[in-house]
């Protein structure tokens with residue numbers, strides 16, 4: 001019997017084609033992927049490779065044309081949009097490049113909302129929010145509106161919102177893509193910190209330097225996994241080498 005951690009996410013044969021104005025875009029062309037509990041997996045690759053589409057499929061934000069996804073061993077094929085929304089709230093935190101905060105809700109309300117929707121009492125939601133925002137260095141910003149915060153601060157609020165229900169899986173789509181270098185370091189350091197505490201993370205980034213914070217890097221090219229390498233803790237691949245290790249230590 002294997003003593004590997006259990007798979008949190010198991011995708012088999014995923015296929016997705018986008019039909020737009022021009023020729024169909026074969027964004028994901030048959031992807032098998034298993035992410036185990038506690039792994040920090042970076043998916044990297046050039047623009048247009050299909051990374052975001054893959055992440056959207058994994059989070060149920062888009063439906064595959066073929067293949068299947070299991071979450072904690074449970075098949076998701078028959079899940080409706082509504083079921084995905086409910087499951088996502090509890091089981092999958094997602095952060096996006098442009099934060100996607102609700103602009104007319106305060107920082108506190110943005111973070112508490114998913115907890116309340118998931119069935120927490122207002123007191124529980126407040127306690128979780130206070131704890132997370134304090135930890136993310138946003139203790140004094142509860143009453144601020146998202147538009148009053150820097151990009152880095154907004155992304156930390158988005159991270160708090162994504163983690164407020166303690167989801168087993170965090171998906172991050174270019175979370176530093178719109179941040180300056182300080183904001184980028186901040187967000188990457190926080191992802192590393194949550195990973196060290198056991199959070200399972202799938203990070204999409206076109207930046208190999210950011211990918212080196214992960215312990216496994218998947219190179220995505222033309223809708224397929226071109227390489228899947230474990231890193232050795234210094235950012236170097238056990239199989240080859242990835243340049244530009246990012247300094248993320250606290």
Ligand SMILES: Nc1ncnc2c1ncn2[C@@H]1O[C@H](COP(=O)(O)OP(=O)(O)OP(=O)(O)O)[C@@H](O)[C@H]1O
Nearest residue numbers: 018019020025027046047048049050051052053206
């Ligand atoms: N909603 C859509 N409609 C039509 N085509 C799409 C749509 N979303 C993505 N595509 C196309 O699918 C392909 C993969 O796009 P995707 O955004 O997944 O790649 P990516 O690797 O994340 O790129 P980037 O790093 O630039 O974000 C591209 O050719 C893109 O133009």
